[in-house]
Amino acid sequence: MKVNVLKENLAKALNTVGRIVSTKNSLPVLSHVLITTEDGRLKLASTNLEIGITYKIGGKVEENGSITVPARLFTELVNSLPGEKVEIKLNDLTLNIKAGNFKSEIKGITAEEFPLIPDIKESKVLSLDNKIFKDALKLVSFAAAVDDSRPVLSGVYIVKEGKKLTFAATDSYRLAEKNITLSKDLGIDFSVIVPIRTINEISKIISDIDGEINVYLSDNQISFEVDGVELVSRLIEGQYPNYRQIIPEGSETKANIKSSDFLNLLKVAVLFARENANTLTIKINPKGKLEVNVVANQVGSNESFLDADVTGKGGEISFNGRFIMDYIQNVNAKEISLEITGELTPGIMKTAEIKDYIYIIMPLRS
Amino acid sequence: MKVNVLKENLAKALNTVGRIVSTKNSLPVLSHVLITTEDGRLKLASTNLEIGITYKIGGKVEENGSITVPARLFTELVNSLPGEKVEIKLNDLTLNIKAGNFKSEIKGITAEEFPLIPDIKESKVLSLDNKIFKDALKLVSFAAAVDDSRPVLSGVYIVKEGKKLTFAATDSYRLAEKNITLSKDLGIDFSVIVPIRTINEISKIISDIDGEINVYLSDNQISFEVDGVELVSRLIEGQYPNYRQIIPEGSETKANIKSSDFLNLLKVAVLFARENANTLTIKINPKGKLEVNVVANQVGSNESFLDADVTGKGGEISFNGRFIMDYIQNVNAKEISLEITGELTPGIMKTAEIKDYIYIIMPLRS
Known part of the structure; x- marks a missing residue:
């Protein structure tokens, strides 16, 4: 094998395939990356036996061949090399890497020992x-x-x-x-x-x-x-x-809330809710207020509120505060809604900004 | 105790004194921060029995008093609170914290249980x-x-x-x-x-x-x-x-080198030197070249070089590559010098950019 590639492309490929490589394997070849020439390109591959990744990059292939080398060392080496181009050349089981004023040799393991990554491209x-x-x-x-x-x-x-x-x-x-x-x-x-x-x-x-x-x-x-x-x-x-059977059909009370304000309230509330598995009580007041309360026997208590656009009769329910935070942090919407129906019915979270999307939270005993 | 303070000041003080507080103490009060009014100011203090930190901030003290509360909870609470002002008020052993639309209570331990931080301000x-x-x-x-x-x-x-x-x-x-x-x-x-x-x-x-x-x-x-x-x-x-007795009097060979180039060389070299306790060989060529070589039996080898301004007869020596990197990364100078005298004399590192400063590295057997 003898190939000239752009350092940037090789680094990107190695950083991607290297993600799943464990260095703690009993089988040394699993901490290696497979390097193969294929159809005039260079193919990098890795596997942890659950997931396999292959990444093809362009390059000037002068001689075909294949080898496996330690993924971490090769990745760190390529990431640290200067200049634009890298030449890799296989000499028996040793990979020679040349770039700028650097000459390195990495000892490899034969490609035959590398586990087969299944090719399932038919369907x-x-x-x-x-x-x-x-x-x-x-x-x-x-x-x-x-x-x-x-x-x-x-x-x-x-x-x-x-x-x-x-x-x-x-x-x-x-x-x-x-x-x-x-x-x-x-x-x-x-x-x-x-x-x-x-x-x-x-x-x-x-x-x-x-x-x-x-x-x-x-x-x-x-x-x-x-x-x-x-x-x-x-x-x-x-x-x-x-x-689908646990998704409530509708709800008695709905509060529209500014996401960022709600998130700030929850961040403080969960500090006090740690000892109770993040349990906090949410009270929706039909007059347009949402309250978040936590009573922690060991550390103290916390009460907070914010303005909300409420429809329905109002109510009170306990949730895991982290679950609401997860939703707000992942949807990235300006405004979200929380719908509740009594203390025992799951809560529904939605946002008008993302269609065909629903989030359900099971209630907790407060 | 009743005090009004700016949130920013309180947060800064807590983040500083909180640095040394361990949450893994067998003595609960050591995971607390001491809060005391003193001369019209609020004093925060922490200790891990080796180090004690006190931090005084201004504020409006309406009632004097002192208490200890869990450092982590209080710090995270203050960091998360909105607005500019915080009111803290002691009610028996419970600290009440009010800010914006938040009301919190934190249970404390009496200040008498907090270890004395020595005052040694005489000399x-x-x-x-x-x-x-x-x-x-x-x-x-x-x-x-x-x-x-x-x-x-x-x-x-x-x-x-x-x-x-x-x-x-x-x-x-x-x-x-x-x-x-x-x-x-x-x-x-x-x-x-x-x-x-x-x-x-x-x-x-x-x-x-x-x-x-x-x-x-x-x-x-x-x-x-x-x-x-x-x-x-x-x-x-x-x-x-x-x-002082190990600092060499002078040297036979001196190389002036651009720090950033040398650091790049070393970063690659130490990748290969891991198995040998970071041992790499440096060869100073009197014709103006510095070479860094590593031979690692298990993983392979690496050779690299850079231009250097060399005086003296040249030579070869082995060092722990990390020690040279530590120097370059901490001095933050554009150019540094490396002086050597045979294989067994400590190396000297200096930079013209920092006066009255010397760094000595013991040689290794290559």
């Missing part, structure tokens, strides 16, 4: 604008469970029926659902649960890329591809809960 | 410009030992003789010494070893304050005071090593 099931896809993921992914005690909840549920694409996530204490109407239907309906780690990785990978994202499916794998970068992941097996 | 030994003091500390403190295996090395040695003030630190592998000429001599000579944690704290505290710093000494305590903020610390007992 394309989605093709849509990157930004729409990314925004939808951001609106639901924060509601997924962070632990694996119920595996199906530690992922995002994605369902396609005709031109309707639904994203949902819940940790059983709160739920977020976003619907999208596709501009083109590729003809294959599906429902899958994608691990939250995969969702987070693909969100970061596509965060600064424009264009279309293509999604491919096989029996137990999903693949996302955008502009030369591909991420393949296992799917979570199992039945996603029938979450 | 003032130094009074000098804050910035000069801070800059001198920065030039030496990075060379102090980070562990306590030899307690005297885990501090900065400060010696005053007449108008000469010397700062020194060494971990026995490298040494930094900076000398200052005082504009006024308060008449008391001394030599003390100040714990590195104290040095780091006082450096941060004074980093954004202008004016004079006053230093006071007692038998085993030192106190730094600047603009209403005071830090009291224990001193390290013991004899500081006679470090």
